[in-house]
Amino acid sequence: xxxxxxxxxxxxxxxxxIDIYLHISVLVIFVLVVSxxxxxxxxxxxxxxxxxxxxxxxxxxxxxxxxLLLHELSHSVTARHLNVxxxxxxxxxxxxxxxxxxxxxxxxxxxxxxxxxxxxxxVLAIVFGFVAVLLIPPEVIxxxxxxxxxxxxxxxxxxxxxxxxFVVAVFNLLPGFPMDGGRLFRAALWWHSGDYxxxxxxxxxxxxxxxxxxxxxxxxxxxxxxxxxxxxxxxIGWFIGRLARASVTQLxxxxxxxxxxxxxxxxxxxxxxxxxxxLQDFIEQYALRSNQQVWPVxxxxxxxxxxxxxxxxxxxxxxxxxxxxxxxxxxxxLPDASSLSxxxxxxxxxxxxAELTVPVxxxxxxxxVGIVSHADILRxxxxxxxxxx
Numbered sequence: 001x002x003x004x005x006x007x008x009x010x011x012x013x014x015x016x017x018i019d020i021y022l023h024i025s026v027l028v029i030f031v032l033v034v035s036x037x038x039x040x041x042x043x044x045x046x047x048x049x050x051x052x053x054x055x056x057x058x059x060x061x062x063x064x065x066x067x068l069l070l071h072e073l074s075h076s077v078t079a080r081h082l083n084v085x086x087x088x089x090x091x092x093x094x095x096x097x098x099x100x101x102x103x104x105x106x107x108x109x110x111x112x113x114x115x116x117x118x119x120x121x122x123v124l125a126i127v128f129g130f131v132a133v134l135l136i137p138p139e140v141i142x143x144x145x146x147x148x149x150x151x152x153x154x155x156x157x158x159x160x161x162x163x164x165x166f167v168v169a170v171f172n173l174l175p176g177f178p179m180d181g182g183r184l185f186r187a188a189l190w191w192h193s194g195d196y197x198x199x200x201x202x203x204x205x206x207x208x209x210x211x212x213x214x215x216x217x218x219x220x221x222x223x224x225x226x227x228x229x230x231x232x233x234x235x236i237g238w239f240i241g242r243l244a245r246a247s248v249t250q251l252x253x254x255x256x257x258x259x260x261x262x263x264x265x266x267x268x269x270x271x272x273x274x275x276x277x278x279l280q281d282f283i284e285q286y287a288l289r290s291n292q293q294v295w296p297v298x299x300x301x302x303x304x305x306x307x308x309x310x311x312x313x314x315x316x317x318x319x320x321x322x323x324x325x326x327x328x329x330x331x332x333x334l335p336d337a338s339s340l341s342x343x344x345x346x347x348x349x350x351x352x353x354a355e356l357t358v359p360v361x362x363x364x365x366x367x368x369v370g371i372v373s374h375a376d377i378l379r380x381x382x383x384x385x386x387x388x389x
Contacts, residue, residue: 009021009092018086018088019089021090023090033064038053041053044151045151059157067161067164067165068091069089069091071117071120071121072089073098073120074117074119075113076098076100078112078113083105084100084103084104107190111184111187111188113183114181114187115184118172118180118181121168122165122166125169128159129159131158132155135152135158174210176209177203177207178244178247179207182244183203185206186199186200197255200247200248204245204248207241207243207247208244211237211240212237213237214240218232257347258346258347262344262362263343263362265376266369266371266372267370267372270295272298273297273307275298275299275328276326278325278327280323283309283323292371293310293358293359294358297328303334304331305334306337307327307330308358311332334366339360339363340362340372341364342364346377353377359373
C-alpha cells in the first residue's frame with residue numbers, strides 16, 4: 001500500500017528513518033508563542049526595542065518546537081527499539097504526535113515508551129537551565145535574586161526554554177489518557193489487572209474527567225478576564241477529552257475486527273470495464289449509473305488495471321478530444337496500484353485505508369477479487385454491531 005502524506009501537512013524530512021511532518025496549524029501556535037514571548041521579553045528588558053524582542057522570541061519559538069520534536073522522537077526511538085513501528089511524527093497545534101502502528105506488547109513496553117517523552121523534556125530543561133546559568137554573569141545576581149533586565153538575550157532565551165520544557169514534562173505527566181501520564185497510568189493498571197482493554201477504559205475515563213476539569217478551569221479564567229488563557233485552556237481540555245473518547249472507540253473497533261480479514265469485509269459484487277470501452281461510454285454507462293468508485297479494466301477476463309473518475313481530469317480529456325479513446329489508455333496498471341490481499345487483517349486494512357479517499361482493489365493471483373474502502377469497513381462494523389444487539 002502506498003504511504004499517504006497527512007493532509008494539510010508539510011514533509012520536513014526524516015530523522016532516524018522516521019518521516020517528520022509539520023501541520024499547518026503549527027503556524028498558528030508559533031505566531032501566538034512568538035508574539036506573547038516578545039511582550040514578555042519587553043517586560044523583562046525595558047531597554048530593548050521591538051526588533052530585539054521579536055528576534056529573540058523568534059529564536060526561542062524555533063527552539064521550543066525543536067524541543068517538542070525531540071520529545072516525540074524520544075517516544076518514537078524507544079518504540080522502535082521495542083519493535084513497535086513508527087511511520088511518522090506530526091507536529092501540530094497542540095504539540096506533536098508519534099504515529100505508531102500497533103500497541104506496545106506489554107505493560108513494561110508501554111511504560112518505557114510513554115515515559116521517554118517527559119524524560120526527554122526534563123533532560124532538555126536541565127540542559128537549557130545549565131546553559132542559562134553559564135551565560136549569567138555573577139554581577140547580575142543580587143541577594144540570590146537574578147536581575148532579569150541585566151541578562152543577555154540568549155541567557156534569557158535559554159532560561160525561558162528551561163522553564164517551558166519543565167512545564168511540558170509536568171503537563172504531559174498528568175494522568176489523563178492519551179497523554180503520556182495517562183499512558184503511564186494505563187501501564188500500571190494493565191500490569192496490575194493483566195487486562196489491556198480494562199486498563200484502557202479506566203485510563204480513558206480519567207482522561208475525559210481531566211478534560212472537563214480543564215474546560216471548567218478555562219471557563220473560570222474567562223470570567224476573570226483572562227480571555228486568551230481561558231480559551232486556550234478550554235481548547236486543550238476539549239482536545240484531551242475528545243482523544244480519550246476516541247481511544248475507547250478505537251479499542252472497541254479493534255476488538256470487533258479482531259479475527260477478521262479483508263476477505264470478510266470486501267465488496268465482491270462489482271462491475272468490470274472492458275478495456276475497449278471508450279472514455280465517453282465509461283462515463284455514461286458506468287460512472288453515472290453506479291455508486292462504484294473504482295473499476296477493474298479487463299481484457300478477455302484478465303484484469304489489466306484500474307480506472308476511477310477521481311484520477312481523471314475530465315475537462316482536459318474533453319478539450320483534448322480523448323473521450324473517444326479507450327479506457328485502457330488512461331487506466332492505472334494493476335501492478336502500480338495500491339492494493340490489499342484477502343488475508344490482510346481487518347485491523348491493518350482499517351489503518352491503511354484511513355487516509356485514502358478512494359477504495360482499493362483486493363488482489364489475489366493477479367486478479368481483482370474484491371474492492372474495499374474505509375467506509376465499507378465502518379459500514380460492516382455498524383451492521384455487525386446491530387446484529388449483535
